[in-house]
Amino acid sequence: MREQARAILNADPRFSRFDPLPRLIYHDDFNRGLRGWVELIGNYEHSLDSMLPQFADMRPPMLSSGTHWDTGTHGAMQGTYSMKLATRARAGDISVSIKRVTWRHRGPIRLEAYFTFKPEASELQLSVNDVRAVGVLFDLQDEEYRWMPHWRYLNALEGEPVRSWQFKREREPFHDIGDRAETVSHFHLAPTGWEDVPESGQILCFNEVATKFNWYYLRMDVDLASRQITHLQCNDRIHDLTGVGPMMILAMPNLDCMLNVAFWVETDVDKRAFLYVDSVLLSGDW
Template sequence: MKHVLALDGALSKFKPLQTIISYDDFDRGLCGWIDLHPNYVGENFNTLRYSHVDKTQWGPIMLSSASFRFAGTHGSMDGTYSMKLSTRPVAGKYTKAPVPGSLSHGIKRLTTHLPKGLRQFEMWYAYTPEQDRQGLSEQAMRAFGMFFDIQDDDYRYFIGARYLNAVDGQMVRKWQVFQAKDVSDLEWAYGVENDWCKRGIDAMWYGKRRQDGSTDGFEWIPEGYQDLCYNESDDKINWSYFRLLIDTEKREYVELQSGSTVFDLRGMKPTLTAPYARIKGLFNPGVWVENDTDRRVFFYIDSIVISGGDE
């Protein structure tokens, strides 16, 4: 059967693959995105296992009009509302494990339905710290990123990218991809025996971090320095384009586009982990933001398109 579709005009700012898996315009609600929280499957709905990283306190996501004290309402790129990730006003040093609340994290829970092949995540986003003090605060944003959490017949793997904006107040402005160093599961989980997270899983907060911005969970993208548009005041946000193209057949990165810059990632691979129980076919996109100082930072997403199939 041949389909003839009249596409939403707002899709023209994306370039999806053949099959659109989801199109999330946050003027229509949160579209299935939810806070990330641990598994409350223990006694009295507590977690079963101890983890060095407390994942119960990540800042909540919300529908935002991007409103500010002096500017009023920014709205979103296509209307009024975006999805906002907001950290709590607490942060630790970069080289320590993230403290409770220093990140905010959104996730959408999917399973795959297409043959293995190309998959793509696109979003229009903006970011800023809370304008709770005078001055310009670009360096209060430590990092933001996006990933797919995938489990196929043989492996589970995280495949995604992070923009490392600042480390302990010093600007870095470089892109990295999820790729774990050759460390043990014990080292990966900050020395905690029998942690849920094995090497390569949840690099957003696992894996040792070093002062130069490197970590056991990420690899630098060659020539990955990029000045993003931050503007001249914490209440002026500019919508920017992000696109990550991956290949689930080869289990490798293909391309990262940020604004008009395209990074060729062919040949770079994520870290493969033995499959977990009960999550076969998992295809979860996730986004997160991390602060660098004791203040809230905000990451706004106007819209997201996830697609698969041929280009």
């Protein structure tokens, strides 16, 4: 980015903590509403019952003030509100929120966000292994491929700490939806097929009580031209991309130039898990 443009960003507290590419596609500060982030829903035809059951209940996002029983309102990293995703209190339950736009230039794209995650503070315990995973994905399409970079922080699995990052390139089976051969669906967030990002062990600042928030920086770059993941970063750790790749699918009808981003949270126990996103900045280079 040109020096002058960077200086302008640095002078604005909303942007100085980001490292965007030259074009700001969207900047979502949740003090100004949910700004197009919506619950993910599966495809259906005729009836909601035709949906894959895993997609039936992804839970609506909320504007959260981060309010707790013990200390009151924690607020967000900047201002009062963050976007909150909440699972049901059922092990393995997932909440997913998505924002849908399209791309206008087939080049580099950068996603940056500040986020944190916590279990519901329903027990007076550390609860550090109660959230299974939080993640982010792109859902992209060009003339040849639909491709879906998936990246998650696997915090714990079946009660055991993991604390490392994973990606997923294995495709889940497609299922026909309805009876008109117009729609298919695949549950790409299934627990199967995840692979480790090399040497990606990373201890995040969970703190010591479920009601204390520390915010983390996340950056994920993709290149629409080469269909590659080009950068994975959380806080000070830039992860090794050796062998890391996206889910690849032949281009599908009606998804031209799709540029979707989704966040999710999954609980490991019968307790609600929460993902809080303070702000999101999507930028591109053209």
